[in-house]
Amino acid sequence: MNASPTFMDRAGALFHRYANPGRFLKLGAALQPWLTWPAIVLTLCGLGWGLFFSPADWQQGDSVRIMYVHVPCAWLASSGYAALAVCAVLSLVWRHPLADLAAVEIGPVGACVTATCLATGSLWGKPMWGTWWVWDARLTSVLVLFFLYLGHIALIRAFDDPQRGYRAAAILALAGAVDLPIIKFSVQWWNTLHQPDSITLTGAPTMSHAMLWPLLVSTLGFTLGFAAIVVARLRAGVMEHRIRSLLTSPRRGTSVNATLAESGAQELAV
Template sequence: MDARTAAVSTRSKRPRRHFANPGQFLRLSGKVLPWLLWPGGLLTIVGIVWGAFFAPDDWQQGDMVRIMYVHVPFAWLASAGYFSLAVCSFVSLVWRHPLADLAAVEIGPVGAGFTAVCLATGSLWGKPEWGAWWVWDARLTSVFILFLLYLGHIALVRAFDDPARGYRAGSILAVVGVINLPIIKFSVDWWNTLHQPASIGLTGAPTIASSMLWPLFFSALGFTLLFSGIVVARTRAAIMERRIRSLLNAQVSSVGEERLS
């Protein structure tokens, strides 16, 4: 390998090390975090208040439609969060990215919490509309499986004495479980379910009135920023916790060596 090839190889590897560096992540995330949490909280309040008090009733569901401004964003983030978890797991399995495992571990509890709220609000919405708190509808069942996948990942990464084995087992589960996401998305189209088809799509105009669409948009954007901010904050805390633990272990080792000497 000549000097020019070696220089190119060094430059190609440098960005990966640069962004994988925990210290660099802490510096960048410290600047980004306020722009996730504060705007996210503000947009969420605006969207929920707008939807709860100023958006019109649905001609068929009446006031019960207002739970949509919480349920729909949480349903979207339940799937989007798991997709992010699967991406981090894939990066961990293929490139051994030092931050991918930490990010995946911190996404799991947040995604599970959002999925639980999605199921709870869906149950509250379904009771007056369907006459039951729960039915084994294809969409409900697939989202419940998503919740179990989150719990399975949380349990697996903590089930081994060797953290590396737990990270690998959790990553495999997350990557395999991603097959459930298209089932959630297209279950309404593939099977005769109680859920109505999607009102917002990428290829056509929304079928929901703009007076309901805008507060839903603000609410969804706000919750998305909050989800991201919570994950970033948890990942920062995990990095700092690992650093503190390493320092304490080093101090204990040095004290032990001094006593032996």
């Protein structure tokens, strides 16, 4: 008598549904415009609204406007690394073939937004704290996150055998995920110069709605933009992987060009 499928079996089947490169490329092509164009519109609206029409803060003045870039980047820095950790679980537990390729493409994008978060935070800190940098708990943990991104990018490309790089980078992503709760709760756990979170799930926002709404629009735009860039990079990465496989292992008795042409014809037929 066959045993009923476990949760792990059902989850594995769900995750492997889009493991087929052709199916993923078709889905990615359909999603790309729905991510890209709303991202552009919402980002421009959110930044324009926040930078030019929202009120200045009664304490920080116009310097507070940098939050319309800083806060979305801070959110995406942590969310991007959380996505790396999810890819690591999919790779190590279910051997999902696209999880490793996704981790390759998420890393550089996450590193860029983390660097932007640190740079804008430094620009914001200069007029508020009188210095470009302090070894504040929140700032230091985000700097550690940036180094984790750089380590992941280097490690996943450090081996001649790609599979060894994928496994090593996945382990680093899981180990480094411990930094995420430190970033989130550092302001509550330690005496820090960084201001507490203005938006929480357990309480009302502590900022004016005239500043909150453009911040939310900007954050949504940045998030969709992050997803659009990752999907575009992943689509290119999947195609590059398929072409490299064809170039290194052409069918017996068939030229590489003929194999690529046949593969392209099959892709168009999907």
